[in-house]
Amino acid sequence: MKRIAVLGSTGSIGRQALDIIHALPDQLCVAGLAGGSNLELLQRQIDEFRPGVFYSSVRLETGCGAEFVSMEEMVSHPDVDVVIVATAGKAGLSPTLAALRAGKTVALASKEVLVMAGEIVVREASLHQAHIIPVDSEHSAIWQCLQGEDSRPRRLLLTASGGPFYRYSQSQLAKVTPEQALRHPVWKMGRKVTIDSATLMNKGLEVIEAHWLFSLPFDSISVLVHPQSIVHSMVEFTDGSLKAQLGHPDMRLPIQYALSYPERWTNTELPHLDWNNVQNLSFEPADYDRFPGLKTAVDAGKSGGTYPAVLCAADEVAVDLFLSHRISFTDIARVGQGALEHHESVAHPSLEDILAADAWARGYTERFFSCDGERPRHRTDVEAGRSR
Amino acid sequence: MKRIAVLGSTGSIGRQALDIIHALPDQLCVAGLAGGSNLELLQRQIDEFRPGVFYSSVRLETGCGAEFVSMEEMVSHPDVDVVIVATAGKAGLSPTLAALRAGKTVALASKEVLVMAGEIVVREASLHQAHIIPVDSEHSAIWQCLQGEDSRPRRLLLTASGGPFYRYSQSQLAKVTPEQALRHPVWKMGRKVTIDSATLMNKGLEVIEAHWLFSLPFDSISVLVHPQSIVHSMVEFTDGSLKAQLGHPDMRLPIQYALSYPERWTNTELPHLDWNNVQNLSFEPADYDRFPGLKTAVDAGKSGGTYPAVLCAADEVAVDLFLSHRISFTDIARVGQGALEHHESVAHPSLEDILAADAWARGYTERFFSCDGERPRHRTDVEAGRSR
Numbered sequence: 212m213k214r215i216a217v218l219g220s221t222g223s224i225g226r227q228a229l230d231i232i233h234a235l236p237d238q239l240c241v242a243g244l245a246g247g248s249n250l251e252l253l254q255r256q257i258d259e260f261r262p263g264v265f266y267s268s269v270r271l272e273t274g275c276g277a278e279f280v281s282m283e284e285m286v287s288h289p290d291v292d293v294v295i296v297a298t299a300g301k302a303g304l305s306p307t308l309a310a311l312r313a314g315k316t317v318a319l320a321s322k323e324v325l326v327m328a329g330e331i332v333v334r335e336a337s338l339h340q341a342h343i344i345p346v347d348s349e350h351s352a353i354w355q356c357l358q359g360e361d362s363r364p365r366r367l368l369l370t371a372s373g374g375p376f377y378r379y380s381q382s383q384l385a386k387v388t389p390e391q392a393l394r395h396p397v398w399k400m401g402r403k404v405t406i407d408s409a410t411l412m413n414k415g416l417e418v419i420e421a422h423w424l425f426s427l428p429f430d431s432i433s434v435l436v437h438p439q440s441i442v443h444s445m446v447e448f449t450d451g452s453l454k455a456q457l458g459h460p461d462m463r464l465p466i467q468y469a470l471s472y473p474e475r476w477t478n479t480e481l482p483h484l485d486w487n488n489v490q491n492l493s494f495e496p497a498d499y500d501r502f503p504g505l506k507t508a509v510d511a512g513k514s515g516g517t518y519p520a521v522l523c524a525a526d527e528v529a530v531d532l533f534l535s536h537r538i539s540f541t542d543i544a545r546v547g548q549g550a551l552e553h554h555e556s557v558a559h560p561s562l563e564d565i566l567a568a569d570a571w572a573r574g575y576t577e578r579f580f581s582c583d584g585e586r587p588r589h590r591t592d593v594e595a596g597r598s599r
Numbered sequence: 600m601k602r603i604a605v606l607g608s609t610g611s612i613g614r615q616a617l618d619i620i621h622a623l624p625d626q627l628c629v630a631g632l633a634g635g636s637n638l639e640l641l642q643r644q645i646d647e648f649r650p651g652v653f654y655s656s657v658r659l660e661t662g663c664g665a666e667f668v669s670m671e672e673m674v675s676h677p678d679v680d681v682v683i684v685a686t687a688g689k690a691g692l693s694p695t696l697a698a699l700r701a702g703k704t705v706a707l708a709s710k711e712v713l714v715m716a717g718e719i720v721v722r723e724a725s726l727h728q729a730h731i732i733p734v735d736s737e738h739s740a741i742w743q744c745l746q747g748e749d750s751r752p753r754r755l756l757l758t759a760s761g762g763p764f765y766r767y768s769q770s771q772l773a774k775v776t777p778e779q780a781l782r783h784p785v786w787k788m789g790r791k792v793t794i795d796s797a798t799l800m801n802k803g804l805e806v807i808e809a810h811w812l813f814s815l816p817f818d819s820i821s822v823l824v825h826p827q828s829i830v831h832s833m834v835e836f837t838d839g840s841l842k843a844q845l846g847h848p849d850m851r852l853p854i855q856y857a858l859s860y861p862e863r864w865t866n867t868e869l870p871h872l873d874w875n876n877v878q879n880l881s882f883e884p885a886d887y888d889r890f891p892g893l894k895t896a897v898d899a900g901k902s903g904g905t906y907p908a909v910l911c912a913a914d915e916v917a918v919d920l921f922l923s924h925r926i927s928f929t930d931i932a933r934v935g936q937g938a939l940e941h942h943e944s945v946a947h948p949s950l951e952d953i954l955a956a957d958a959w960a961r962g963y964t965e966r967f968f969s970c971d972g973e974r975p976r977h978r979t980d981v982e983a984g985r986s987r
Contacts, residue, residue, distance in 0.1 A: 359747020368874070445845070447872070456842055468838060481838060
């Protein structure tokens with residue numbers, strides 16, 4: 212029986228993780244739950260799963276004896292074996308480090324943790340011999356392909372659905388609305404990830420994550436657009452052989468694998484791929500020109516230091532601005548690029564350096580935009596930033 | 600340094616195995632060579648690789664001090680670590696058993712060994728804790744996908760190129776000539792395997808091999824036609840996740856993996872897949888009606904006993920008859936089916952039972968056909984056998 216703490220239990224990944232735990236009562240139980248602003252759902256989850264400890268942004272009164280603790284206390288609690296980090300934004304950073312320092316296994320679904328603080332996170336995991344198991348479908352795929360392989364791979368091939376606008380021209384992209392962008396053709400995900408997926412910024416951040424998770428240089432990580440989202444990623448080995456992991460595009464599969472690892476468990480609620488319906492798998496190199504967010508993110512990863520943290524923060528602000536109709540779809544990547552170009556990076560940053568860079572990027576980006584619902588006042592500045 | 604004995608060194612797989620050994624002089628050396636009728640090539644191989652022992656069907660005089668031994672003596676020789684069994688037909692059966700009884704690792708490229716005597720071979724390997732590593736691209740793919748996986752897979756998906764005639768109608772198939780059938784669109788292989796590949800009999804025999812190699816029931820082994828031959832096979836696990844092994848269709852890759860296992864070695868002579876050229880991977884269920892050899896072979900495997908040995912022998916005779924223009928392409932499967940229907944199988948056969956079944960099937964099949972180069976005299980008998 213593995214005892215699980217779910218951070219971000221009311222979000223998309225958190226809810227699906229609880230579905231898995233619910234379906235496998237002989238293998239999994241909930242030791243802790245931490246939610247954000249959706250207090251009503253969190254309350255219901257606490258009532259159903261009866262964790263020993265919980266955390267909520269506003270202190271809840273529970274009738275079932277669950278103890279209110281901080282996320283850092285929760286993840287180092289002796290009753291917790293595996294911590295699922297599925298929080299939004301940078302909220303998972305400190306609890307992830309606390310979990311690793313307590314030697315816990317971290318099932319990592321928060322992109323920002325490794326993108327912002329990959330160097331620190333990987334070092335702490337190594338120091339405390341704690342394991343990070345990826346939950347993202349792409350990184351889970353690579354992790355699965357690497358099982359039983361001792362030699363260093365030659366190349367990682369991250370697949371990308373390409374999002375709903377992969378065939379759009381530059382001018383069509385400029386006119387994409389938030390409503391259109393929130394309708395992802397394949398994956399059911401949170402709003403932020405869905406927009407990042409449409410700009411391909413998400414894939415760039417995943418390249419940075421893959422760099423830290425699998426200790427490979429950026430030049431050994433490629434992106435392939437694969438609209439069917441059946442091949443979740445691939446690994447090429449030094450002898451020319453490749454392995455791919457495939458499956459129905461359903462986040463519950465990689466979530467369950469992160470919890471069952473190194474075993475695999477039968478779960479009748481999970482879908483099996485029907486090869487009568489899968490007739491074609493197509494692949495093409497990613498277009499870095501029409502989707503500059505991808506290149507921006509990979510470049511930020513290569514530059515290292517506090518650049519990736521700045522991009523994460525600027526992108527989060529930019530996605531919010533886009534969702535509230537204040538900047539255009541194609542502005543999102545420009546905002547990130549503009550912030551990177553004005554940032555003075557710190558090499559081998561401490562957690563404080565990273566959080567300072569995050570705060571700087573938010574302040575810098577927000578300063579460009581009025582809060583009165585108008586189009587950006589400094590639009591030309593953003594574009595000037597891009598053309599430097 | 601692994602010391603390799605190559606049985607069948609003058610055949611297609613044997614020559615490619617020697618290419619690999621030649622390219623990796625720090626990791627591999629030749630301890631023994633055994634060839635068939637191509638004495639001139641065997642002589643050159645002995646001169647180049649200078650094995651300690653050799654076997655030839657007609658005793659060669661070597662100038663380099665290599666000792667003439669039987670294949671059984673060779674495979675149990677203390678200087679041999681890995682035995683590549685790449686002989687044609689049933690010639691590999693006895694040496695494979697001898698190698699396993701001596702605790703040697705067998706890199707198995709001969710289909711007949713497991714198809715004819717799977718039960719005995721698997722039992723001897725287990726008894727003597729000897730390993731069988733598959734060399735066939737499909738089984739190597741499955742073997743690679745199973746590395747690091749402890750749980751029993753849910754399904755194996757063997758891919759098939761479909762051969763050169765997969766879109767042919769029944770009447771077009773009946774008119775296929777040996778010359779057409781020998782031109783395989785993707786794989787460079789020996790003549791027998793190339794014809795079996797065009798009838799899909801080969802894939803059926805591979806299903807039987809997979810059954811024995813991976814201890815899975817026949818109903819858990821499917822065939823998918825995949826004309827690009829990039830995905831070499833797949834494994835579906837109980838949780839709905841699948842792994843595939845991919846690569847350039849080049850037999851040297853699985854041969855090298857069988858020798859490097861569990862490591863992977865860089866070999867600059869091996870091709871790497873270029874994703875700029877791989878744009879589409881297509882899959883479809885195999886057509887058992889137009890390619891009855893596939894169904895015949897799988898049914899023979901399910902029936903077990905001496906049936907698979909009978910099919911192997913009858914198919915070998917039938918392919919020879921087709922290559923000498925004495926029966927039609929579509930007759931090949933009928934010959935196999937006819938032999939199976941007249942055979943009295945022995946359950947859990949001994950090696951003697953298997954060899955007796957092989958001899959019976961050859962005799963039975965040859966009795967149908969005259970040796971004067973005419974079309975089969977008993978054509979109606981063959982067709983009658985099919986329609987029962």
